[in-house]
Amino acid sequence: MxxxxxxxxxxxxxxxxxxxxxxxxxxxxxxxxxxxxxxxxxxxxxxxxxxxxxxxxxxxxxxxxxxxxxxxxxxxxxxxxxxxxxxxxxxxxxxxxxxxxxxxPGEEHAPVFLICRECGEVAEAGADEVRQALLGAADRLGFHVERATVEALGLCPKCYQEAAQ
Amino acid sequence: MxxxxxxxxxxxxxxxxxxxxxxxxxxxxxxxxxxxxxxxxxxxxxxxxxxxxxxxxxxxxxxxxxxxxxxxxxxxxxxxxxxxxxxxxxxxxxxxxxxxxxxxPGEEHAPVFLICRECGEVAEAGADEVRQALLGAADRLGFHVERATVEALGLCPKCYQEAAQ
DNA sequence: CACGGATATGTTACCTTATCACATTTCTGC
DNA sequence: GCAGAAATGTGATAAGGTAACATATCCGTG
CATH class of the missing domain: 1.10.10.10 (Winged helix-like DNA-binding domain superfamily/Winged helix DNA-binding domain)
Known part of the structure; x- marks a missing residue:
């Protein structure tokens, strides 16, 4: 299954x-x-x-x-x-x-959420590059990141296909 | 000034x-x-x-x-x-x-906010790499991003230095 | 074991943030 | 000038979140 x-x-x-x-x-x-x-x-x-x-x-x-x-x-x-x-x-x-x-839980990671605005489904994606990019950008400004929120709103694969029809 | x-x-x-x-x-x-x-x-x-x-x-x-x-x-x-x-x-x-x-305004960009938890200052950083990384990660899952929220909480340069003392 | 501080829970009250619904006004194209 | 659309005003209320304090539970120490 x-x-x-x-x-x-x-x-x-x-x-x-x-x-x-x-x-x-x-x-x-x-x-x-x-x-x-x-x-x-x-x-x-x-x-x-x-x-x-x-x-x-x-x-x-x-x-x-x-x-x-x-x-x-x-x-x-x-x-x-x-x-x-x-x-x-x-x-x-x-x-x-x-x-x-x-x-x-336990694994070090930056939570990245992908939220479908159509069906409401929320997926937690692993995205270390996002975390790295964010840390890099912050560092350039001398900012010390402790916690990060990364969320994307859009369409999940299923709803995107349905919308395209 | x-x-x-x-x-x-x-x-x-x-x-x-x-x-x-x-x-x-x-x-x-x-x-x-x-x-x-x-x-x-x-x-x-x-x-x-x-x-x-x-x-x-x-x-x-x-x-x-x-x-x-x-x-x-x-x-x-x-x-x-x-x-x-x-x-x-x-x-x-x-x-x-x-x-x-x-x-x-007008410039295409992913708003990235750096929020100092000490002094409350909020900076809008330009961070195209973050946007790119996020789009890439989403794409791998077939997710179609429309809007993104990227926010980091931490210490601004000034407060970080003060805290280090 | 018992006692005392730290941690966790229950409960009341309240504040802040956000949205709905509907009437009224203002704008815009015709 | 008029009809429809867009924007605003207003009252009511939903939804999200916290402060403060009393009570209970845990846990190390004597």
Whole structure:
């Protein structure tokens, strides 16, 4: 049903259940190694992001958490999501005011998001050259980059083809 | 007091009044060429962004517009700002939920923002390599980019030096 | 084990950012 | 001058996000 684990994302078909499971385990390993606590709420928040396999708003995550017996106030979701982002287990997609599970926790990478404006699909692309180019440009101005946001809005392969017809 | 008009931005000193004036004229030319109307509110909104020469929240711009006799409801600011962004006369800085005048209206470019987390300064850097790298990465996945957001958070030269001491 | 500080969670209240809907005005081409 | 389109004014409200403080849990140390 799916490729073994290619770029682990993109607009390719794959077994969500499988990649979610794998990623969750990687995340647990990362947390253990960093000595941070992947507590129940945090873990559940990550699971939710992984299950849905899409960018979700904080309030949407909150609803799911509340349904699972956790608190139902905004800070519950925001704190869990902030933890995940700070520890590289999830990313914030600013253009969508949303959050998405990181597909390669632990691996150093610049998250690059490709957002389809038609179907809403969000893909996390690996793009080290983008990171390098950004660091280079910043360096030329003497700017010291700590975090970067790179997001592209456009059409995914499928929607692009459909639009061309 | 300032360099003639270097990269027109960055963390270098320059004559704001001069570059604001120049940029406003360029913006008017761009609007004329595109056949879109740089109406009073829109022009004033752009002037405000240029005068302040920094990223401003929509409500902040709204206050200034209202003080100048325009409407005082959110849509007034959002519509003017949306127009400016759509026509390449301003950019949206998502990390700050803010807007900044474009320093090179008319010139095709990927806006890259360098945001100092210490002093809040925002610089618009020219970085075609970043744009190219992003387009390349997207292309490999068959994604068709229409708009890109590239923002880096970190320390500007000045704050970096101060922090190092 | 117990106790004390650090960490995490629950909850209330509130602020900021952004959009919808609809009436009114202004512009533009004919 | 008039009809349709574009732009603006305004009220209401949705959506996103944070501050502050009380309570509970974890964890190292004596």
């Amino acid at each position: 799916a490729s073994p684990t290619p770029p682990a994302n993109a607009f390719t078909q794959h077994d969500h259940a499988h990649c979610a499971d794998t990623t969750l385990h990687k995340a647990e390993a990362v947390a253990a190694e960093k000595g941070v606590r992947l507590t129940p709420v945090r873990k559940r928040a990550l699971e939710i992001l992984l299950e849905e396999h899409r960018a979700m708003g904080a309030y949407e995550v909150l609803d799911r958490l509340a349904a699972d017996g956790f608190g139902n106030q905004p800070p519950v979701a925001y704190r869990a999501l902030e933890f995940l982002v700070d520890n590289g287990l999830a990313h914030r997609v600013r253009r969508l005011n949303a959050f998405a599970a990181c597909m390669r | 300032a360099s003639p008009t270097p990269p027109a931005n960055a963390f270098t000193q320059h004559d704001h009044a001069h570059c604001a004036d120049t940029t406003l004229h360029k913006a008017e030319a761009v609007a004329a060429e595109k056949g879109v109307r740089l109406t009073p509110v829109r022009k004033r909104a752009l002037e405000i962004l240029l005068e302040e020469h920094r990223a401003m929240g929509a409500y902040e711009v709204l206050d200034r517009l209202a003080a100048d006799g325009f409407g005082n409801q959110p849509p007034v600011a959002y519509r003017a700002l949306e127009f400016l962004v759509d026509n390449g006369l301003a950019h949206r800085v998502r990390r700050l939920n803010a807007f900044a005048a474009c320093m090179r």
